[in-house]
Amino acid sequence: MGSYDNVAIIGGGMAGLRLAEKLAGSDIYVTLYEGKRDVSYLADRASGVLSVSGVNRLGIDYSGALKNVLDGAVIYSSRQQMKVVSEKPQAYVLDRKLLIKEAYANAKRAGANIVLGKRLDEAELNSLDDGKTVIVGADGPASSVAKAFGFTPIKEFLLTYKAVYENVNYPESSIVRLFFDNAISKGLFGWLIPYSNDRIELGLGVSEKTKGNSKQAFEKFVKNSNIHAIVDSRKASSEYASVIPIGARRVTVKGNVLLVGDAAGQTKATTGGGLIFGLSCADVALQSIVNAFKNGRPLSDYERSWRKLYGLDLNMHRRLQSYYSNLDNRSIDRALYLLKKLGFDSFLSKHGDMDSIKTMMKRAFIRK
Ligand SMILES: Cc1cc2nc3c(=O)[nH]c(=O)nc-3n(C[C@H](O)[C@H](O)[C@H](O)COP(=O)(O)OP(=O)(O)OC[C@H]3O[C@@H](n4cnc5c(N)ncnc54)[C@H](O)[C@@H]3O)c2cc1C
Structure with a gap:
């Protein structure tokens, strides 16, 4: 004992x-x-947003909290975009x-x-x-x-800001959108998470090392033409600032x-x-x-x-x-362009794992 x-x-x-x-x-x-x-x-x-594989492995009872199911993502840089869609659901929005x-x-x-x-x-x-x-x-x-x-x-924190918008028109409700723009959200990215066809969450994170202000960054982010086309001049129904620690x-x-x-x-x-x-x-x-x-x-x-x-x-x-936090926007564009050329979108569609890079590599390189 x-x-x-x-x-x-x-x-x-x-x-x-x-x-x-x-x-x-x-x-x-x-x-x-x-x-x-x-x-x-x-x-x-x-x-x-929780991976389907993680939720299943942990046996989380999510049924009462389920808002949406995601099967793909569009990743944007300033001039490029890459769409990744999987045959199976990848994540739950809870x-x-x-x-x-x-x-x-x-x-x-x-x-x-x-x-x-x-x-x-x-x-x-x-x-x-x-x-x-x-x-x-x-x-x-x-x-x-x-x-x-x-x-x-803890050595570094991300400062976050998120807001929910109602009554929007978002037909691709199983697709999350991620916006990499180091002039606005250096350290993370901006996101659009659909709750349904007419309800979405927008948010972003910015490294506190940049002495950034997440609310000001968010105000710039919603002016992005892809975002503006969806929310137009609507006001958010709720808004929150918070913080995420990174690095154990x-x-x-x-x-x-x-x-x-x-x-x-x-x-x-x-x-x-x-x-x-x-x-x-x-x-x-x-x-x-x-x-x-x-x-x-x-x-x-x-x-x-x-x-x-x-x-x-x-x-x-x-x-x-x-690594990507230290790239400028032109380099992010170039990286996304190259990843597309190399077929990384279909690689992610087949082998992507939201949580484990190790598992993704194993799936790709070790054939059973
Ligand atoms: C904007 C944003 C978006 C996120 N999105 C996702 C996502 O999509 N998917 C995902 O997996 N994760 C996401 N996260 C991260 C996730 O929310 C956290 O990792 C998770 O909540 C951490 O849980 P926790 O129990 O460790 O700590 P917390 O949720 O922070 O809970 C800590 C608790 O401790 C209490 N507490 C603090 N000090 C004391 C004290 N002295 N005495 C008593 N109580 C105390 C607090 O009141 C709090 O309730 C996101 C975080 C943010 C900020």
């Missing part, structure tokens, strides 16, 4: 709630503290509020203690550190747990404290998507905590295991993002 007798999870986002549900289901006493009174309070700040409400209900049902409206400060976090408690920081990009326990900082922290376990999800920086740097990797790492954390409780294994197993499973992919996403 290990020396721990309970787990305290800080943060009731998707990663914290999933871990709470599974720990409670493994008969481990778990208390989750969430700063907001309602777990869905922050949900609309983010988009809900309602983040409904998704997190479901995750909350599941954690409650499994028997997790959930304390809402309790934002722990540094003194309260330190008081949890009694030698018997495993402390999990699932408290998002500005993790207080990471600060309180002296973890190395150098260390994610210290003694009895571990970090998961955005708190650990477990996001795909190329897209800012954090749910599939964050939840996958929450499952790895579950295994390590169960092993610490039942077999006395060190919690540092978590660090080794998640890096072994997902470290290479997260690294490749980070390198790719860092």
Whole structure:
């Protein structure tokens, strides 16, 4: 038997709630503290595009939250565009509020203690550190747990802005559009995510290193002729600014404290998507905590295991993002032109994987 007798999870986002549900289901006493009174309070700040393969692998019950199904993308640079359409659905667009409400209900049902409206400060976090408690920081990009326990900082953040538009005419409702323009959204891209034929989300991310302002960048983005043709002079029905960490922290376990999800920086740097990797790492954390409780294994197993499973992919996403962030628009044009010439669109249609570059390469080069 290990020396721990309970787990305290800080943060009731998707990663914290999933871990709470599974720990409670493994008969481990778990208390989750969430700063907001309602777990869905922050949900609309983010988009809900999740790969079909990731959702299936993680067994996420998405049925009640499904808004749309995507099977393709058009990628734009200033002068080029490339369309990639797959024969099978590639991604779900999910309602983040409904998704997190479901995750909350599941954690409650499994028997997790959930304390809402309790934002722990540094003194309260330190008081949890009694030698018997495993402390999990699932408290998002500005993790207080990471600060309180002296973890190395996350090196880069993307500043985001997104808005929803109603009553538009968007016939290709299974196609997402991505706009690479380093004069506006350096560090990421602009996106158009369809919810349906007449409801879309527009958004973008910009590296905070550029000292950019995401709202100002967004105002320029909606003037893009391809976007303007769709939204015209309509006003958004909702708008949110937020932040995405990119690049995992150098260390994610210290003694009895571990970090998961955005708190650990477990996001795909190329897209800012954090749910599939964050939840996958929450499952790895579950295994390590169960092993610490039942077999006395060190919690540092978590660090080794998640890096072994997902470290290479997260690294490749980070390198790719860092590469295209440093291109000027002419070079992006040239790159897209070349990719089309080389048939990269049909390569992606056949072998594309939204999450795992490693899997995509294997599919392309290793024949069974
Ligand atoms: C604009 C945007 C679009 C995105 N689109 C996608 C997408 O399409 N697909 C995708 O997979 N991902 C997307 N993401 C990323 C995804 O939303 C995050 O990776 C995910 O929400 C991280 O979940 P989490 O549980 O780790 O952290 P969070 O969701 O940030 O949850 C952390 C929780 O901790 C709480 N908290 C913080 N400090 C304390 C404290 N001291 N005490 C108690 N509680 C505390 C907060 O209130 C919060 O509820 C997007 C993000 C943004 C900003």
